[in-house]
Amino acid sequence: MRVPPFVMERWQSTFEHRVDYNISESGVHPLMLSELLELIDLDPGDVHLEYGQSDGSDGLKAAIAGLYDGAGPENIIATTGGAEANYVVLWSLVSPGDRVVALEPTYGQTPGLARGLGADVVSWKLEEALGWQPAPGSAADVITPGTRLVVVTNPNNPTGAVLSESAMDEIVAAAAAVGAWILADEVYIGAEVTGPETPSFWGRYDRVVVSGSLSKAYALPGLRLGWITAPAAMHEEFWSRKDYTTITPATLSDVAARRVLSPEVRPRVLERTRGIIRANLPRLTGWLDDRDDLFSYRAPDAGAICYVRYALDINSSELAERLRAEKSVLLVPGDHFGMDHYLRVGFGNPAAELEEALGRVAALLEEACAAVV
Structure with missing residues (x-):
């Protein structure tokens, strides 16, 4: 590659x-580390710096699953940052010659990796005049038969725009019509300027995979802790790829993330x-x-x-x-x-x-x- x-x-x-x-x-x-330790009330004597469970500890997977309606630990793989999550998903789903649709502008990792894997990457443009939304009705025009994967970043990077519910519905309907997977990078959920959290793509279709991390909304990029939320049937496939990358999340990051994502700490962060x-x-x-x-x-x-x-x-x-x-x-x-x-x-x-x-x-x-x- x-x-x-x-x-x-x-x-x-x-x-x-x-x-x-x-x-x-x-x-x-x-x-700061001192702020994090105060938030999570972590006693360093409680942390043994051993190899952790390679797809994330049971407690961490349960905490992440709690962010997604209907998800359980069997839907979660903890990763070393959102970047590894995206890498593992693309490596698993994309082969040379596959058609990948990227809603752009977007974070360059996912379309870049898709090209490196030999995919034909088709750019689907967000329209500035429409508030950085795709043109109504355009999903079915670009997500055509033979499309393997649709890549979406929501909320978007670089525009900061959140897709409308109608745009999300169109993306899901078009993907479902041709059997395409959706990879939704949702690392900015929780960092909204006003109003409720951005709705997730999770649960809208049986071929949705979501990536997330503690790097953006949680202001903890140095922990390098991310995750994949995926259909349980894909857990083994994604986990087997992770065995070839970082093997396991950092143990300290796993422990900290469990507490950051707890109902007591998450709202404060x-x-x-x-x-x-x-x-x-x-x-x-x-x-x-x-x-x-x-x-x-x-x-x-x-x-x-x-x-x-x-x-x-x-x-x-x-x-x-x-x-x-x-x-x-x-x-x-x-x-x-x-x-x-x-x-x-x-x-x-x-x-x-x-x-x-x-x-x-x-x-x-x-x-x-x-x-x-």
Whole structure:
């Protein structure tokens, strides 16, 4: 398997710890270890750092299953982050020549892996004019006979948009009509700006697989704890692939995740995330609105990200590189999602950091505009 370069991940991993201000992330400011230990009341003397159960401890699988109506431990495989979850599912379901439909723009891992596995990846576009929704009726036009897998990220990365119920229904109906699998990456559920949690694709169709993790809504990316929720008949297939990757989740992460996902702790963690999003989103949108001659955007429904269109005659990767090199600020260029003249701006940082980063972006934009004049 020869995978294409995953340019966004390489961009972030190379520079995120080498700039003054990182606004490339899609999650909120991570919890400190001390904050986590206080939340979960963990006594280090209770944790034996042995090999854990390779598909996740029974307690962890039960806790994850509790997030999905009708699911049980037999539907769950714990993974090392959501990235491994997506990898295992694609590796299991996709073969050379398969037709894979990706609802885009989206996180580049899944379509990139599908291409590496030899699939024919068909891009199905979210429409900005429709609030980053697929065009009504388009699901049946693109999810055609022979489609093996439909890849959906909901809430979406990079737009932060949540699919409407009618769009979800159309996706499920079109997939069911041709027997296609659906992989729904739902890592941003729980990070909504307002209102209830985003409905899951789980339970809407018997060929739905969901990936999730503690990295985004739970602000615990360093635990590297994710999961697959899948039909029980697929458990052995997915688990057998995991035997060849990381074997088992980290024992400490398994223990911590059980407690984070408990009914007592989970609401507190998610409220912290939502509090950061609600406080910082007006800071970003106010900054953008003050520059409405340069920017247009749709505010996100979920996640600490905003996908922004800009009106400068400069390539997005070039602009992002100038921000990194000249202002020590990192964000994600739209090129990384196949869309020039967009930027994905993360706003989950501490407020003072966010404001300083935006100030440096403003300075570069002023310089760029002055150069044009």
